[in-house]
Amino acid sequence: MECTICSSQMELHFRSKVxxxxxxxxCFCKSCGLLAVLEPFWLDDVNSNPIAAADTGLVRRNxxxxxxxxxxxxxxxxERGIGRYVDVAGGxxxxxxxxxxxxxxxxxxxxxxxxxxSQGFEYEQEIGACRAVTAFEVLEHLQxxxxxxxxxxxxxxxxxxxxxxxxxxxxxxxPDDWPYYAFANGQHIAFYQRRxxxxxxxxxxxxxxxxxxxxxxxxxxINEQLLGxxxxxxxxxxxxxxxxxxxxxxxxxxxxxxxxxxxISRQTDS
Numbered sequence: 001m002e003c004t005i006c007s008s009q010m011e012l013h014f015r016s017k018v019x020x021x022x023x024x025x026x027c028f029c030k031s032c033g034l035l036a037v038l039e040p041f042w043l044d045d046v047n048s049n050p051i052a053a054a055d056t057g058l059v060r061r062n063x064x065x066x067x068x069x070x071x072x073x074x075x076x077x078x079e080r081g082i083g084r085y086v087d088v089a090g091g092x093x094x095x096x097x098x099x100x101x102x103x104x105x106x107x108x109x110x111x112x113x114x115x116x117x118s119q120g121f122e123y124e125q126e127i128g129a130c131r132a133v134t135a136f137e138v139l140e141h142l143q144x145x146x147x148x149x150x151x152x153x154x155x156x157x158x159x160x161x162x163x164x165x166x167x168x169x170x171x172x173x174x175p176d177d178w179p180y181y182a183f184a185n186g187q188h189i190a191f192y193q194r195r196x197x198x199x200x201x202x203x204x205x206x207x208x209x210x211x212x213x214x215x216x217x218x219x220x221x222i223n224e225q226l227l228g229x230x231x232x233x234x235x236x237x238x239x240x241x242x243x244x245x246x247x248x249x250x251x252x253x254x255x256x257x258x259x260x261x262x263x264i265s266r267q268t269d270s
Contacts, residue, residue, distance in 0.1 A: 001038050003029040004144055005200050010036070016175045018042065019186040028172055033193035035172045040143070040189045050112040051091055052185040059094065061164075065136055066098035067239035068214050069162055071230040073104065073132065074242045076222060077160070083131030086123040088152045089138045093118030100253055102239055103246025109155075120257050129157025139165040140180075140188045146203060149217065160218035167192055167210075 001010040010027035013035065018024045025038040051058065073079040083105065087096045090108040096118035099106035107123035107130075108115050115122060123130075133152045139145045149161055166180045168191060175181060182188040192200075197215060201208035206217040211228035230238065 001025075001027045001036070003032060003034055004036065004146070005029065005034050005196055005203070006032040008032065010034070012038075013172055014175055016181070016183055018183050019046070020184065022186075026172070029196075032199040033196040035168075035191040036143075037189040040186070042186050043141075043143075043189070046186045047112050050110075050187070052182070052187060054182075054185060058091075061137070062094045062098060064235075065134075065164065065214070066095060066102060067235040068212065068231040069099065069134060070102050070104065070239040070242050071235050072162065072214070072216070072227065074246075075238070076226055076230050077132070077220070079104075079131060080246075084128065085132050085134065086130045086156050086158075087134045087136075088156075089113075089135055090115070090118075092116040093121075095134065095136065096121060100249040102243045103248055105249075120260065121253075123156070125155065125157075131158060132160040132162060133158045135161060135163040137164055139163060139192065140190050142190055145190065146200060149200075149204060160216065160220065162214060162216050164213055164215065165192060166213070167194055167197075169193060 003010050006029065008029050008031035010029045013026050013028035015023055015025055019042060022042055024040065026035055027038050028035050084107065085099070085104060086107045086109055088109045090096055090110045091113050093108050093115045094117050096106045096108040100118065100121065107121050107127065108118045109123045133156050135152060138148070142148050152161060153159065168178065172191065175183070180188065180191070194210060197210065198208050201217045204217065206219060207221055209216050209222045209224040209227050211224060212231040214231050216222055216227070
């Protein structure tokens with residue numbers, strides 16, 4: 001198997017049952033640290049239900065990430081609520097809704113999920129270019145992460161992508177030692193180290209920084225020490241301060257949706 005990050009030859013590291021049915025080969029790249037499943041032919045089946053029932057941390061994770069991202073955009077990247085942003089692979093729209101509640105002009109995109117919680121704020125290129133893209137718990141689902149990142153940045157016109165995926169160090173953990181393998185749902189097929197992401201960013205001509213579970217690829221240089229501070233346990237307090245200064249979009253979005261509904265109703269009646 002050839003590594004999708006650095007094109008080196010990968011070696012079989014272990015085999016494990018996926019979905020309780022299929023025996024999958026997990027191959028390791030010594031050059032860049034990528035661990036990936038060889039030929040995950042079951043992906044089309046599991047992607048028909050992309051949010052796993054066992055992902056009980058989804059709500060808590062989105063709340064935490066919203067606080068971190070708010071601090072990064074407002075304080076670290078100099079955004080002051082003037083730009084627009086898009087959450088790709090946005091699930092049911094929870095993160096988009098949380099960011100709009102904090103005052104950021106966020107939009108939603110997802111090829112596999114229905115937008116439930118941020119209806120009316122689906123991103124289309126006609127809306128205009130975005131300042132940044134977010135993509136949380138996505139890279140571990142991908143066979144070609146470089147293509148995904150390039151497509152997300154090209155589609156949005158952004159120069160920065162903020163994302164999450166759990167990293168490991170050194171030799172890949174044994175199958176029983178790391179719950180992140182998620183063998184039961186079959187959706188996690190790629191696993192990264194810091195050096196893997198550094199190599200991926202370099203291939204894409206982007207800078208890479210990471211702190212407290214939040215990773216960033218960007219054409220801009222970002223101070224990693226400040227990133228660590230902004231994404232620390234202080235981030236919920238920082239997010240509340242930002243919400244106060246930006247003004248939440250919760251009420252204004254409600255009015256906007258109502259006005260749109262009334263407009264459509266009038267057009268239908270006429």
